[in-house]
Amino acid sequence: MTQSSPPRHAVVIGGSLAGLLAAAVLAEHASVTVIEADPLPQGPAPRRGLPQGRHTHLLWSGGARAIEGILPGITADWTAAGAIRRSLPTDLVTKTAKGWLPRYAEKQFNISCSRDLLDSVVRTRVAALEAVTVLQRSRVRALEGTADRVTGVLVDTPEEAGVRVAADLVVDASGRGSRARTWLQELGVDGIRQAEVDSGLVYATRIFEAPAGAHEAGFPIVNVQSDPRDPVPGQTATIVPIENGRWQVTLSGTRGGQPTGDPEAFIPFAKGVRDPIVGELLEGKKPLTDVAVTQGTANRRVYFEKAELPDGFFAIGDSVATFNPLYGQGMTVAARGALAVRSLLASKDPAGPGFGRAAQRALAPQVAMAWDLATSQDILYPGATGARPRAGAGLLDAYVNRLTTGATTHEPLTAALFDVLTMNASPTHWLRPSVVWHVLRASDRGALTGPPLTGAERTVAGLDQGTGPVGAADLTR
Known part of the structure; x- marks a missing residue:
């Protein structure tokens, strides 16, 4: 937009993290x-429109860097509010489908805190922007305009309907x-395709009081993943230290x-997954909440970028895609999508012809990357519904399987794994010659045979003093 251009006005439907960005x-x-349907809380508090906010949310470094690019200094704001910046895999004890990962020096990082805290910090920053107005307790009823151009929205506010x-x-x-699909259809826009892959996942969360001294000692995230190639239901258990001395x-x-x-x-459920370490760590710990359960976690994608949008x-x-929450992709996809739109705005007028379609295409690669990673795993579980893997997917799956095995013993492959999982690189990164060279030489010889908690961590958590059975890989922090 040039200085002589008329003032522009944009409406964002929803005060979610994606909407705020x-x-x-x-x-x-x-x-x-x-325009937000809920009353927005002051500070870190639950929001009715975000029921999944009660569960664990990890913001990967790919997302944190994107948000930092949009709101400089946000990482410092999060940590000042109590969030914890975690080095990966240094501050992570995780059993992947192929085994325990060594705790090498930092390759990537994540931001660990409650979703309420993470959103509240972003909300405070965005609401303070001079150009932003937040209309609360208001619900969009329809889009205004035609199949050629959207010209606004029809809103029910607390004071007036329509x-x-x-x-x-x-x-x-x-x-x-x-x-949005219904609204667009009402304007005459048809043929917007949707896809779904559903593993039937249910997740349950409870917050516990962390052991005395655990936060000060930098107690790691502890995670036991499932193996989708094992023909049984996939079960996982995760402890994430969050603000105020708590374990989520x-x-x-x-x-x-x-x-x-x-x-x-x-x-008992936590003890029954592929390794009992999470359940063992919870023994004797004080629960601070009831158990929150969420269903309806299907991967769902709307192909707006392939439609003739007005x-x-x-x-x-x-609104574009939802993912199995276990992969922690949603916030990062939204953040990287917003950053892609920001780059587009450097050269295109937001009110100009074709901007909406260009923006939809700009954020599509981030959606596609997360979609492929999530659905290629979820469709393997017993009873999963949705599109089956494409022809030739088996060969790629075998390659990724070998890479994941190598990541349990070989530091360059651990780095490559986290580069993609944290969405700092696309999966094509795994096909670079330098990565392929290591994959061809990958093995699990010398892999860890038990969770790589240090003696000090086991002590602060109230476990036995031994480090447990491990392999030759480095356990140091």
Whole structure:
């Protein structure tokens, strides 16, 4: 937009993380109204429209770097509020499908905290932007315009129903429950394709008081993953240290092996996954909450980028795609998508012809990468529904399987694994000659045979003093 251009106005539907980040990038070029159905809390508190916020959320470094690019200094703001920056794999004790990973020096990182804290810090920053207005307790009823151009939204506010809000650009960030396909159909836009892969996953979370001294000692994230190639329901258990001296513990199970809300069954379930370490760490710890259970976790993708969208509209975040939450991709996909839109805005007018379609295409590669990673695993579980792997996928799967095996013993492959999992690189990174060379020589010789907790960590957690059975790989922090 040039200095002589008329003022622009954008509407963002939804005050989600995706919506807030979209508002932040658009605020550099337009005034922005964020329309949110919920009353937004002051500070880190639950929000009705984000029920999955009760569960573990890890923001991968690919997402943290993207948000830092949009809101400089945000990482420092998170840590000042109590979030923990975790080195990967140094601060991670994880059993992958192919075994325990050594705790090498930092390759990537994540931000560990409650979703309430993470969102509240971003919300405070975005709401303070001069160009941003947040309209709370208001619900979008429909898009205004035609099949050629969206010109605004129809909103029910606390004071009045059916208020017309004009806009040069409308961004749908209303999440998993988005009605954008219906709204567009009402304008005459048809043929927007949707895909779904559902493993039947259920996840359950409970917060515990961390042992005295655990946070000060930098107690690691502890995670036991499932193996989708084993023809049984996939079950996982994860401990994430979060703010205020707490452990956020999430269990999950696919169809036929799901956890329940029974508090008496929580620790036994954790002990019953591929390694009992999470359940053992929870023994004797004080629970601070009831068990929160969430179902309806299917991977779902709407192919907006392949449709003939009207000018003045695009969608972002969970409105475009939702993923199995165990992979921790949703926030990072939204952040990297917003950053891609920001780059587009450097050369294109947000009110100009074709901007919405260009924005939708710009964020599509991030969605596609996460979709392929999540669904290629989830479809392997017993009873999973959805599209089966494409022809030739077996060969690629065997290659990734070998890479993951090598990551248990070979530092360059551990680095390559985290580069992609944290969404700092696309999966094609795994096909670079330098990575292929290491994969061809990969083996699990000398792999760890037990969780690589240090003696000090076992002591602070109240476990026995031994380090447990391990292999030759380095356990140092």
